[in-house]
Amino acid sequence: MQQFAFEMRDISIRYPHFSMENLNLSLPKGQVMGLVGVNGAGKSTTIRMLMGLVKADAGEVKVLGYDLPAQQVQAKYDIGFASDDMRLYKSQTLQWHMDFIHSVFPQFDQAYAKELLKRFELIGDQKIKGLSHGQRVKACLLLVLARRPKLLVLDEPTTGLDPVARDEVISELADILRDDERSVLFSSHNTHDIEKLSDQIAFLDRGKLLALEDKESYLERWGRFRCQLQPNASETVAGAVSIKRNGQLAEVITDQCTAEYAVELQQAGFKVLEQHRMSLEEIFVANVKRSR
Numbered sequence: 268m269q270q271f272a273f274e275m276r277d278i279s280i281r282y283p284h285f286s287m288e289n290l291n292l293s294l295p296k297g298q299v300m301g302l303v304g305v306n307g308a309g310k311s312t313t314i315r316m317l318m319g320l321v322k323a324d325a326g327e328v329k330v331l332g333y334d335l336p337a338q339q340v341q342a343k344y345d346i347g348f349a350s351d352d353m354r355l356y357k358s359q360t361l362q363w364h365m366d367f368i369h370s371v372f373p374q375f376d377q378a379y380a381k382e383l384l385k386r387f388e389l390i391g392d393q394k395i396k397g398l399s400h401g402q403r404v405k406a407c408l409l410l411v412l413a414r415r416p417k418l419l420v421l422d423e424p425t426t427g428l429d430p431v432a433r434d435e436v437i438s439e440l441a442d443i444l445r446d447d448e449r450s451v452l453f454s455s456h457n458t459h460d461i462e463k464l465s466d467q468i469a470f471l472d473r474g475k476l477l478a479l480e481d482k483e484s485y486l487e488r489w490g491r492f493r494c495q496l497q498p499n500a501s502e503t504v505a506g507a508v509s510i511k512r513n514g515q516l517a518e519v520i521t522d523q524c525t526a527e528y529a530v531e532l533q534q535a536g537f538k539v540l541e542q543h544r545m546s547l548e549e550i551f552v553a554n555v556k557r558s559r
């Protein structure tokens with residue numbers, strides 16, 4: 268049985284001012300992957316290749332067992348794609364869109380769509396032009412989710428939402444995704460959203476994959492230590508991603524945090540005063556700084 272929702276093998280793509288070389292990225296079925304990266308890191312390019320919208324210069328893309336872009340028509344029946352530039356017919360109602368999508372995708376689940384209407388506090392009879400930006404994002408998500416796609420691809424779905432609307436969308440998604448068996452790829456530069464929703468983290472920077480890992484173990488292996496420098500303190504410590512010195516104090520960030528790491532610091536002349544776990548946002552910044 269095929270175990271991946273998608274597989275990208277040795278992907279290369281070149282634009283005049285951007286290149287991605289030998290990218291390998293795959294998502295086991297049933298998992299939620301958060302794709303993180305700064306502006307221009309290559310997130311949308313990666314997603315466009317997965318959707319068959321852009322062809323890689325080299326490498327292989329398989330989505331739900333189909334070769335992309337050659338078999339994109341078959342693949343798209345089982346892929347739900349939502350991005351912030353998705354267009355709806357402004358003069359039609361949300362219910363019209365639900366009926367239209369049902370006519371194209373017979374598996375569109377009307378009962379589930381009605382449930383989502385309630386959860387997202389939307390009104391089916393309302394015309395799209397009367398919806399706020401946040402309501403439009405929710406409407407797009409509803410239309411995609413009710414198709415019950417095997418793979419859901421969300422490209423920055425919360426862009427442009429105010430913090431309250433974003434929290435509502437993310438909380439709903441967290442519930443919905445937990446309920447279901449579907450595989451999800453979710454891109455964002457908002458690390459809080461990624462931290463909340465993902466099982467796996469994929470970090471892209473300048474077309475390179477800096478990390479691809481289970482979220483929990485990824486968060487666990489990063490740590491920040493506030494230390495007092497001893498007279499014998501060495502210049503460097505094994506496993507340190509960065510060391511910031513300020514007089515007799517130092518802040519050490521590591522991506523190899525284990526129970527023994529504090530002892531290693533101690534032996535290197537760094538007396539540990541405090542140890543902190545890092546948020547994905549802090550890790551994101553430290554990781555990008557290190558790679559540059």
Ligand SMILES: Nc1ncnc2c1ncn2[C@@H]1O[C@H](COP(=O)(O)OP(=O)(O)OP(=O)(O)O)[C@@H](O)[C@H]1O
Binds near residue numbers: 308309
């Ligand atoms: N069709 C294209 N022609 C030329 N360059 C392109 C094209 N598409 C993307 N690029 C370049 O590839 C790089 C990656 O763009 P991409 O949209 O994938 O980044 P992103 O991580 O999604 O960024 P953002 O967070 O800003 O949306 C950028 O430098 C962009 O200018």
